[in-house]
Amino acid sequence: MEMYLRPAVIGVMIFVVFNALIIASAILVLAERKIMGFMQQRYGPYLVGPHGVLQPIADILKLLFKEELRPKGADKWLFTLAPVLSIVTAFVAFAAVPFGPETTLFGLLDEPIKLGIADVNVAVLVVFAVTSMGVYGIVLAGWASNSKYSLFGGLRAAAQMISYELAYATSLAAVIMLAGSLSLREVVDSQAGTWFGFFSQWYIWLQPLGFVIYVIAGVAETNRAPFDFPEAEQELVAGYNTEYSSVRFALFPQSEYINMVTMSAVATDLYLGGWHGLLPIYTPLDPLIEQYRLGWLVFIAKVAGFLFFYIWMRWTVPRYRYDQLMQFGWKWLFPASVLNLIVTAALVLYLNA
């Protein structure tokens, strides 16, 4: 009920997070092109600003001044609704993600606040529910465009996201069982401390398989390579967003990048200790971080590291074939996640008894 007591704080927090996500998506565009350039032994964007750092602004300006096209047979309402739905679900999903401990932000505030917009007691499920609504944006874009390539992209998105959601949710359930709570904040706080004074108490140590499944399913959920079938450019021109231009088009990649941030933030919260512990093993910095309440910086660092891994994967692994994707999802990933869940449940039961 804290939410009602300090609406001003919440308002400022929403404003900050909203803008941080927008800036993060701009940085990610640049980071992706720079890292891709590095991996392909070239420079990447270099002309706009020093070392090309202003490239995202140039990209956005270019897209703003493009003409907004709509195919003749397109459904007027749904064609406009689709990108809006995409971006709204992307932003809303982050609302339930906590990203730091109680802090006064270097004494800036009179009393400490919990970093995170809504401290919901079913936060894991809220994030999952809102992300699963994100598929409508893509599916509707595919259908409303009245183009066969877009339609194929939309159909693929629907099938793919439904399939990988199962493995995704099942791997989440194992962590929830270990933590004994659906609140992301409580899951994070149950990861504080170390084992034997050496290993940070992260769930990645207890759930290595679950973590791998979460990452794979998360990549598929956000439609990133090697699972970027809804827009597979060699097969479908540009997939679901073929017919889009200008700002309407810009919203799709932006929501994809924001979804990536949310996915990484949830992975950090669930498996990588959130704001507890800098590295998987104990470092002398850990007590200092707890003491000065710098957890949110640690959190940002972990999310950035995860995002780098995300981009790294995209430019390293080639795209799957579509039937392989379905086979992999249903015949390997889902059974593995169920097995992981059952073993975890048995162990939790055994250790608690």
Place this chain on the structure above:
Amino acid sequence: MPETFIFYAFSAMAIIASTLVIGQRNPMYSVLLLIASFGALSALYIQLNAPFVAVAQIIIYAGAIMVLFLFVVMLLNAPREDAAEWDRSHPLQHPNIGRFGALLAALLVVQLAWALTKVSELETPVGARADGASVGSVLEMGRILFTRHTFAFEATSVLILVAMVGAVVLARREGSNQ
């Protein structure tokens, strides 16, 4: 009272969206309006202090089942439900079917009204029942599900399993071994 205002706003949204679902000619719009109606219902659950039910409503209905609905509508690519001539001679278009449906709807209204008169605890929110039947906390809900309603729970899961196996059998093509 912001709570009252929110309640009426979402109730109105749920009712209007549900009404428009059956008023639409385009099945695509019907599916989307149904999703909107589910969203409004989920907001009402939150007001009843049952966040788990609210989120489950979104995950299961809006996030999974309606995606399949949408998938089917897209695959069939049916722009209007009364476009084809054969549609009008379809057995489901027979007037008696409509009358039967109306009868069922009337029965449902009567049943709902009867159920409402039977409920004694309208004043207390569902999340704060005195007899501990709280659906607000996931822990409490799981406990009730696996103690008081074990049989119904297990029977439902068997039913769903049977339906799933049946769907796989029906969907399998004749003569293919895959």
